[in-house]
Amino acid sequence: MFTVRTVTRSLLLASTTAILSMPMTAHSAEDPADSLAEAVTGGTAYLNVRLRYENVDQANFTEDANAFTIRTKLGYKTGTYEGFSGVVEFEDSRNLADEKYNNTINGLGAIYPVVADPSHTEVNQAYLSFTGLDGTKISAGRQSINLGNQRFVGTVGWRQNDQNLDSVTVVNTSLPDTKFFYGYVWNVNRIFGNDSPAGDHSSNSHLFNAEYSGFEYGTVTAYAYLLDNNDVAGFSTNTIGVRFAGKAKVADKTHVLYELEYANQTDAKDNPGDYSVNYILASGGVGFAGASLTATYESLGSDDGNVGFATPLATLHKFNGWADKFLATPAAGLDDLYFTGAYKFDGALKGLKAAATYHKFTSRFGDVDYGTEFDLLVAYAIDKNYSVAVKYADYNADTYSVDTQKLWFTIGLKY
Template sequence: MARPFTFTAISIFALFATGAAEAQNIIADGKAGLDLRYRLELVDQDGFNKNAAASTLLTKMWYKTGDLKGFSAYVEATNTTVVGKETYNNTVNGNITRPVVADPDITELNQAYLMFKQEFVTVKAGRQGINLDNQRFIGTVGFRQNDQTYDGVLASFSAGKDLTASYGYIWNVNRIFGNDHPAGDFDTNTQIFNVTYSGLPFGKLTAYGYLLDMNDAGAFGLSSSTLGIRFAGGTKVTDKVKLGYELEYASQSDYKDNPADYTADYWGAILSASSSGFTAQLGYELLGSDDGISFKTPLATLHKFNGWADKFLATPGAGLEDAYASVAYKVGGEGPLKGMLLKAVYHDFSSDVGDTSYGSEIDLLVSKKINKYLTASVKAAFYNADGFGADTDKVWLTLAAKF
């Protein structure tokens, strides 16, 4: 799409047109950064005679100018390189004898936008990452090596410190698969409405509307109108015990060129308790179904939800119920293990309609920030299929650096 590059050209003109001296100042006041992330992802999935082993290195370079009368610009480029042999199906290499790991070998202009920011208004125009709320509906899929980004305009307006309203218009979604994939982009006329009030003493209330108008024939079925409300907060029970809670409801129906006629509900609820480094959590999520057509979230950061094995990236036609529990511990005190996070999650999956058991999953994580630059983690997912998909085991070894 040419439009984000047009915005980049406009931003450069706007920043330099006010004079050479001011232009030099915003360049001198800018910041640059380099992020590196090496990952080895191993996949053992029933139905494949060969396992997948994806050894990839993400390199992300970014630069943000200084501020000039509220204007600034941001540019970010990424490269994902295969380290060693490409013994996995990256969705475009044709290696279909092995399981999918959606990290293609790719170089992209990841973000390029002009930003205008004053006390009560922020506007971004161009290619940008957008993460709203918990990313259940709009997100960047940051776990994968190639981000999901959006070509569009996003404006946020604040009425004091507690009330924020955002509106966005998106004409293209740059998906994680890259431009070589036939579904690597979504051509859209998508509108985003999100209003958040954080002045309540016990939590934050958000109302939203996401109008997804897909222009590609293969994606017409993803066009939808989603209206919802979300509440999230926490409170101290004692000096050492804190409760957290989330409750969310949304209703989705067909929109624009979607050939289907449906209305499906979404419910999400989480209750957690934290004390002395331990956190226990109970959660429930329902993506409903209407006559075989399910609630869909195609722009979400899907890896965050319904198990790390990614078996439910597309909601089954009969819907999805996910009842889950987790326990986590972050090491405190002093010593070499300080800050280490250990986490275990159990999921039980079933259908919304028909009371079909889909399967269960155990997820495990160990993560440690080594110093101010380096973070290492080991992560695993074990999906046990019952009525949906195939048994799948995944392991990730990751070392990330930020400079």
């Protein structure tokens, strides 16, 4: 019997018959290798491919951007020997059609809107880890780092080129229900690729993050992100904050959802500013039988209209609307009041989910209406290897930027 799942999977299988299969068995920390050679040869290879079409209709351009790209990640994780293991991962992003979009480095910015996916090939990750200390993992090299909900530190995984950090990290879980993270970052490999002058930022930054999940109703996170950017002085900031997030069961299959967060940011190092601004998040909602409804208020403060709260290491696409109009916080700050409804299907349509969000944007300083946005997502995880998604964003400008509509169609596979 044919179903949506089997038909879609068959189409994807037919289009990916050339995918390399590399069956290997990894050695875990509980089952370490007997020799270095065994650890190196007895690891696990993995493959991740994402094919995407993106259209951008932006009011201040006569031409739409149309990008048809593919991103391929090929990686290998070794087994563990004497507490040591390693990861190496290559990433390639390619344009598959006529380059009718501004990829930020192709000189087409006067004709087309931005789709920040330049063609590139690079070492995406390459690091060594040591787990020989009880409850501790130390890693050094180029790493993918996502902290919390990625509001302050993330890989920007939505774009075809990840943001990764050249860093030394320490993760400790020796205390019950507690996770400590520390990272020293000396270089930020940004999404714009190796050929862009904005592709790398030299850094002397320190990242601290501590989570405690022992409370019945949620997880408490405290953090301090001390950023020293040697290339963009305005990105040098000290951000210190605390977050609480969780859910509480109120009936069968029904939960109350909540998040509260506060942070303060000041200028640091060579930052020419002299300011102190606040970040506030308050969110509440209800989840029941696969559905959820939430209302959220997020505020990125302003110093009297002179400078806004900055999040230069964030996965910015996750926040303040998928049209990406607020990747840089306006000098007058940003208040984002938004409402989200989502549903995860079960039964014959298990793996299918849909979500819709409405945003109302205003300035933090001066209470100026920036605009509104409607976002829509329909995604289908066919199985653990294959997925498809359609995503849409419609930003309607009042006083900030211009009307913008974006549409994406994505096919993903991973092994």
